[in-house]
Each structure stands twice: as structure tokens, then as C-alpha cells.
Amino acid sequence: MTSRFLISALFAGALSGAIIGLLQLMFVQPVLLHAELYESGELVHFGAEAVSAHPALPGFDLMRDGLSVIFTMLTYTGYALILVAAMSFGEDRGARIDGRWGILWGVAGFVAFHLAPGFSLAPEVPGVAAADVTLRQIWWFGTAISACIALWLLAFGQNWAAWGAAALLLAAPHLIGAPEPETFTGPVPTEIGALFAARALGIGLAAWVLLGSFAGYFWQREGEHAAQAA
């Protein structure tokens, strides 16, 4: 049984992570590198002269971009392990788990791990002002966990008490508020920050839809193999 969890999560995580790593290099990395030019002071805005929105950027960096793909695969394998565990509990409660239903689980994962924390702690472009990183990480984990519980209650709850608790859990972290910086000191133009957040969330949704679908597919396939072997 343990191998069913590990195999389906590894396949789903590595496969979606590889695709997402490439999408990230194509759509998020150029925005990030552009922002870093402002972060390092190589470019400045609000100066006397207008700055082009299309700077020359360094090309493909094998070490840096290769590490990005590897860490994306690792991150989504981590998420896949959590997702497959949740799917197995869902299956016990009557949910159908396969590649198609996995898409819905993926959207839920995106909401829990990207959209819910990002609603108050937007994906950070390099160079932004931010509060203490430990405080933000604690808030991030708290928000992701409460969103996971909330979505579970929405999907598997049987009454209004469960659904009401879900709404409270979704809202609470944002009512409490994320750790925010005291003052804004970031050197990066807001246009780049906004594009970065939009791209990060968009790629995050694509990532989780792929991850959910692959996880559902491999979970079902490994289950069939196990049943045939038994």
C-alpha cells in the first residue's frame, strides 16, 4: 500500500514538475529577471528619462535554470504526496479518484496553497518590501492548513455547520491579516510586480490542474495493478 502512495506521487510530481519548470522558465523567469535589474539598481525608474519596458535580459543560465527545474519537480512531488494522501481519504469517503476528477482536486490544491495565501501575501517579485520572513512563513502555513481543512469541509461536510466553519476558516487568516512591511521601499515598478503576481498565480493553477489530474490517474492505475496482482 505504501508503494501505491509513493509511486503515484512520484510519477505525478516529477511529470507535472518538469512541465511546470519549463512553463516557469518561459513565463515567470523573464519577469523575475527584469525585476532583479531594478532590485540591483541596474535599472531605475522615476528618473528624468523614461525607461524602456523591454530590457535586454541574460539568456538561459544552465546552472540557475537547471536548479529551478529540479526544485520545481521536488516541490510538486512534495505537493503530490500530500494530495495523494488526501485523495486516499476522500476515496474512503466515497469520492471517485481518476484523471478527470483529479482536475477538481488540483484546483482545490491551487486554492489552498497559492490563492489563499496569495490573497493577502501576493507572490513576491524580487525587490519588494516585506515583513520578517519567519512571520510570513508562519502565516503562510497557517493559511494553507486552514484552507485545506475548509475545502475538505466544503467537499465532504454534510451540514451547514461544516460549511459555515469552512467559510470562517477561509476568511480568518485574512481578517487577522498577513505580516506586512512597515513602509514601502521596493524599487521595482508596480507594473512588473503585478505581472509577476498574475503570472505566478496563473502558472500555479496550471501546475495544480496537471498535478491533480496526474495524481488521480496514477493513483487509480496503481490501484488496478495492485488489485490484479492480489
Add this chain to the structure above:
Amino acid sequence: MTTLTAKSLSASRFVPAVFAAALGIALITLTGHVQAAALHDAAHDVRHATGFPCH
């Protein structure tokens, strides 16, 4: 009988499911949240793009 099968199925899954979830949390903590310099630098771009609090 069906209930019994369902129950024993859940029991056989419970420990591996918790193990998988714990492994998953450890992995995203390592790739997304540990602040050790080498890990931070290697994972820097991914952390920003994935919406983890970075630095």
C-alpha cells in the same frame, strides 16, 4: 460485510497516507521554506514563482 471490507481498507491505508503526507510536508518545507543559504539560493526563483515567502 461490505462495511467490514471498507473499514479494513481504510485501516490499511491510514498509516501509509499519514507517512506520505508527512513526507510531502517535509519536502515542501525543504524546497520552499528552509532559509539555509545554499538551499535558499538554489531554490530562489522557484520560491518566488511558487508564492512562498522568500527573503
